[in-house]
Amino acid sequence: WDAYAVVNRGRETRQPLELELPERKILLKEDGTVDRVVVPERLDAHKLIEEFMIQANVAAAETLEAKRQALVYRIHDAPSLAKQESLREFLQTLGLSLARGAQMRPNQFNGILDRVRGADHEGLVNEVVLRTQMQAEYSPSNIGHFGLNLKRYAHFTSPIRRYADLIVHRGLIAALGFGAGGLTQAEAERLEEVSALISATERRAMAAERDTVDRLIAAYLAERVDDRFDARISGVTKSGLFVQLPQYGADGFIPVSSLDGDYYIYDETARSLFGERTGKGYQLADRVEVRLIEVAPMAGAMRFEMLTDPKPLPGSKRSFHKAKGRARASQSRPGSRGRRR
Structure with a gap:
């Protein structure tokens, strides 16, 4: 010793x-x-x-x-400047700042990890820092x-x-x-x-x-279809939400078409889906409750249903019209219209 x-x-x-x-x-x-x-x-x-x-x-x-x-x-x-910029944008969604431009050193990444130690999103930040490398x-x-x-x-x-x-x-x-x-x-x-x-x-x-x-x-969770789980949003795309069950390290997907009560718009900058009518939605790193709907063991894939109500999103009103314009432009093309709930 x-x-x-x-x-x-x-x-x-x-x-x-x-x-x-x-x-x-x-x-x-x-x-x-x-x-x-x-x-x-x-x-x-x-x-x-x-x-x-x-x-x-x-x-x-x-x-x-x-x-x-x-x-x-x-x-x-060392990580590329492009990957560092992607990390900086991600941290902004959590209210964390990171200087632009200069090549980061390991101790600077450690400083980021120290700032989120004990926070709900600690695990997610560690994963994103790993993906930056x-x-x-x-x-x-x-x-x-x-x-x-x-x-x-x-x-x-x-x-x-x-x-x-x-x-x-x-x-x-x-x-x-x-x-x-x-x-x-x-x-x-x-x-x-x-x-x-x-x-x-x-x-x-x-x-x-x-x-x-x-x-x-x-395969292990296939016997628990229809059960409820605590989860964390680990990824956001225009197609839906990726969620992770921390207890098992299991990952699954919630299609945007299954989110009820509003028409959800993808905000890439904020890494969120927010409702066109209410401005409420879901954001990367949110803690949510989900229900397991379907399991495909051979593919290692799981589909979940969202049980947690959407929340007001900081800045969603400011970016609403810009994101809405992008979404409408996309939907004007054949076959691109999403499902409204």
Whole structure:
């Protein structure tokens, strides 16, 4: 623990990106069906292991660089200014300001996360900040790791399940003269091609994992059609509302055509749907109550019904005529008319 205290002080000085995104864990019964969905508590022991693994990965990269041995880095580029602008617009809908233009650093993203800690929309802001980031990948050319705020980083600690780690191990064997099995010169010359391939297969594996989790949770909730759930609006489009059930990490959709009592107009800037007649509506990050209407387990899809009444939206009156004009222009085209309730 004393050693962990030392490396943790280094982490605090380094100020990596500190996202709080609880990971769902699905517990299965003996027959392979879902028993329950839990979010395991993250303990100091987990943080200790994580930080030591990061330090081991850094040490591997530094050793290979010092020996002038070719290696596969784990790189993570800074987010684009366009993504930062999208984040700024999103934060505005929550009453949070963010300066325009300059390239942000991890500690500045952490400042945003600190401002929403304990708020209802804390989880959503963490997710949007994550989506603002570029995707990490493998490359023989080093640009550093933005999220971890490190100048060099490689994957070393899991050679039994990640090919990038195995390449790093074989590079160390060659660089340190540990005997047979080291990375050959011919293999080192192909690292650009190999890095692109393992980056692509990693993305494919992550997509498969997400699809599997969505299907398992949908199958689990299929027995609860017509039940009510507390939810949060996680996305707004002109077609309807995406909602998330925090207890399960499950996502579903509410079609705009199912929202009763008004004709709803999409306000892209405010990320909201508001009623043409009342000006009331629904906005990103709102807490709502929903009813599960339909489940498609094989697609991992769920459809919900809104039970919470629309609320007055700040600024909806100001943007009403502008949004209304856009909506009417769209509806004048054949086949674009929405359903009025």
